Amino acid sequence: MAIPTLQDAIDQAGSPIKLLWRPGAEPWTPEVVEREYSGWRQEQAAWHEGVALLNLSHHMYDMWIEGPDATKVLADHGANNFEKFAIGQAKQYVPVTRHGHIVTDGILAREGENKYLLSGIPAAQHWVQYHAEKGGYDVGFVTDPSSAFRPGGGDPKLFRYQIQGPLAAELVERVFGGPLPETKFFHSTAVSLDGRPIRALRHGMAGQAGFEFIGPWEHSAYVHETFLKAGEPLGLIQVGALAYATPSVESGWIPSPVPAIYTHPDLLEYRRYLPLFGIEGKRPLNGSYFSEDIEDYYVSPYELGYGKVIHFGHDFVGRDALVKAKEEPLRTKVTLVLDPDDVRAAVGQGEDPGFVLSYARHRVENADGLVGVTMQSASIDPVGTVLAQTLIDPEHAVPGTEVTVVWGEHPGSGTDPEADLGFPRIRATVQPSPFNQHARTLYRRDR
Missing domain, CATH: 2.40.30.110 (Aminomethyltransferase beta-barrel domains)
Structure with missing residues (x-):
C-alpha cells in the first residue's frame, strides 16, 4: 500500500487550508522532557537571574550531509554566505522557494570541509535532500529523527544540553576546571569532560550568555549528572517543556513559519515526494486570523529578520525574488x-x-x-x-x-x-x- 503524500492529503481535503486549519490546536512543546521541574515561572527566572539547564536531545531532527557536493547543494538552495563559513561554525540556514518565500529555517553546522549537520524541524532537511537527489549532487545523507518520530524508538545519536544564564560561565568553569577557549557567538570549540569528547557551541537565549554542549549519546547521562552536581551550589534549575518553548518570544526567533510549498505548480513533484505524516502535513494552523488562501501565511526571510544573512554573491534558488523583495514594503x-x-x-x-x-x-x-x-x-x-x-x-x-x-x-x-x-x-x-x-x-x- 502506497504511503499517502502531502499532495494526496491536499487533494482529499480540498485545499491546503482545509488540511491544516485546526481551531484550538494544542501548542507544540518538546517531547520526552518533563513539562515542569520547578515550575515554569522559576524556570524562566533561572536563565534571567541564575543558571538553567535545558535538554534539547529529543526534539531536534538531525541530518548529516556529506560528500564532494555538500557545500554546493546547500549553497544552491540556501541564501547564506558559504564563502565565509568556517569549520566549527553554525548558521541559521535560510532556504527559500523560487518565489522568495521561506521553506523554514534550521541550524546548519559545518563539521568538516565537505560535511555539515542540519538540525531543527525537518522541513529544511526535506528540501535539501529532495533537490540533492533530483539534481544528481554527489552527496550522501544520514538522518536521525526526533524521539517522537524515530522508527522503533531508541536513543538519539547525540545529546544536546544548554547551559544558560548570568551564572552559566561560572558553572562551566566548575565543570571543566576553568573557562573555555574564547569562542565567537555561534562558533564551537572542542572540549573534553573526563576524556569524553564534547563540542561546545557558543549560544545564548533571551539575551543571556551560554553554551550548547553536544556529544555522543553514550556519554549523555554522565555529562548531565556532572552539570547537575556542579550546579547545585549555584542553584541550577532544569527547564521543562513549557518554559523551554518561551525564550524565542524574547529573543526574536519565530519558530516554524509555514513552508511556502503548498500551491505553486512547479512544486507539485515536491509535494508528491513529501509524506503526509511529516511536519508539512501535520503542523496545524489556528487563531483569529483566517484566510482560505495558504499563500497569505507565507513569509519572506526579510520579514523574519534574516536580511543580514542573505548573501547575493552566489546564485541560489529564489535569489532573483529576494533581490526584488529587498525593496518591497514588507511587514x-x-x-x-x-x-x-x-x-x-x-x-x-x-x-x-x-x-x-x-x-x-x-x-x-x-x-x-x-x-x-x-x-x-x-x-x-x-x-x-x-x-x-x-x-x-x-x-x-x-x-x-x-x-x-x-x-x-x-x-x-x-x-x-x-x-x-x-x-x-x-x-x-x-x-x-x-x-x-x-x-x-x-x-x-x-x-
Missing part, C-alpha cells in the same frame, strides 16, 4: 506587549491565566482594521505579561504604537474571514524585536 517583525489586565480578562476569565503559550495566528488591528498577525505568544513571567512575536505593517511598527490583538479561534472554511465573532480584544503596545535589549544589540553582532 516588520515586532514584539507586542499585551496589557496584563486584558490578558486576565480575555484568557483567564478575570483570574491569573497562568502559563500561556500559543502559535496561533491572531489578528492585530487598529481603528482602521487589520494591520498585522501574531506568530507566537507566551507568558514571560519576568516581564509580567504575555509577549507576542508579530509581523505588522511597517507604518505601525514604531515602538509605543498601540494596537489590539483579537484573541480567539476562527472556525475555518464556511465562515467569513472578516466576520465579527465576538472575540475578546487585548490592548497591546509595539516594542522592538528582539524584545531583550542584549539579544537585540550585542550577542548577534559577531554571528
